[in-house]
Amino acid sequence: xxxxxxxxxxxxxxxxxxxxxxxxxxxxxxxxxxxxxxxxxxxxxxxxxxxxxxxxxxxxxxxxxxxxxxxxxxxxxxxxxxxxxxxxxxxxxxxxxxxxxxxxxxxxxxx
Amino acid sequence: xxxxxxxxxxxxxxxxxxxxxxxxxxxxxxxxxxxxxxxxxxxxxxxxxxxxxxxxxxxxxxxxxxxxxxxxxxxxxxxxxxxxxxxxxxxxxxxxxxxxxxxxxxxxxxxxxxx
Numbered sequence: 001x002x003x004x005x006x007x008x009x010x011x012x013x014x015x016x017x018x019x020x021x022x023x024x025x026x027x028x029x030x031x032x033x034x035x036x037x038x039x040x041x042x043x044x045x046x047x048x049x050x051x052x053x054x055x056x057x058x059x060x061x062x063x064x065x066x067x068x069x070x071x072x073x074x075x076x077x078x079x080x081x082x083x084x085x086x087x088x089x090x091x092x093x094x095x096x097x098x099x100x101x102x103x104x105x106x107x108x109x110x111x
Numbered sequence: 112x113x114x115x116x117x118x119x120x121x122x123x124x125x126x127x128x129x130x131x132x133x134x135x136x137x138x139x140x141x142x143x144x145x146x147x148x149x150x151x152x153x154x155x156x157x158x159x160x161x162x163x164x165x166x167x168x169x170x171x172x173x174x175x176x177x178x179x180x181x182x183x184x185x186x187x188x189x190x191x192x193x194x195x196x197x198x199x200x201x202x203x204x205x206x207x208x209x210x211x212x213x214x215x216x217x218x219x220x221x222x223x224x225x226x
Contacts, residue, residue, distance in 0.1 A: 032213045043115075043201055043217040051213070090154065094213040098144065098167055099203075101154040 002027040002095045006102035014110050019078040021105045023091030032094040033074045039087045081109045115218035117202050123224045129190040132221045136183050136204030143185040148199040160185055197225045
């Protein structure tokens with residue numbers, strides 16, 4: 001069975017700083033992996049997805065993630081944080097059509 | 112295309128009552144899944160429907176049920192509500208065209224409060 005682990009329930013950065021949110025997966029088969037963002041009182045918005053076509057995946061709002069099989073990781077990065085990036089971020093893997101979510105990382109951005 | 116819509120957005124019920132939540136998927140999407148989100152348990156899969164049939168089910172008691180109609184719209188029902196059922200219930204849809212479209216698109220959720 002697949003599992004997804006997000007390291008760090010809270011991450012704080014200054015505006016303009018690098019954003020790095022960590023995700024590790026556990027899977028015996030090549031996974032489909034996703035990053036979602038959730039703003040307060042809203043549903044989940046898909047940021048990007050990995051489907052084995054390319055290891056570096058670019059998403060919306062300047063985010064990207066790199067799939068590293070040797071490290072079983074799929075970390076999310078953004079070169080320069082904006083205040084509007086403050087939200088909760090979820091890493092997820094797909095298993096038989098259902099999404100297995102990590103516990104989420106709340107990103108705070110300080111001016 | 113319009114996104115996934117869920118009604119109602121907010122609901123307050125009393126313990127012991129039952130509730131029905133509704134979800135309309137993105138046009139052309141045939142698969143609808145439901146998730147429960149709580150601060151303690153995070154995001155948990157409830158069930159998936161495809162072509163009016165439940166295709167996959169999570170580890171929830173039988174009080175949680177769902178169905179899908181011929182137009183792909185879906186409802187979920189929770190009977191004999193408990194305080195612990197208070198949560199954000201999210202509906203998600205995906206095309207399921209047989210390719211690699213495993214990403215799911217989420218609605219805004221229904222916030223259920225049980226008192």
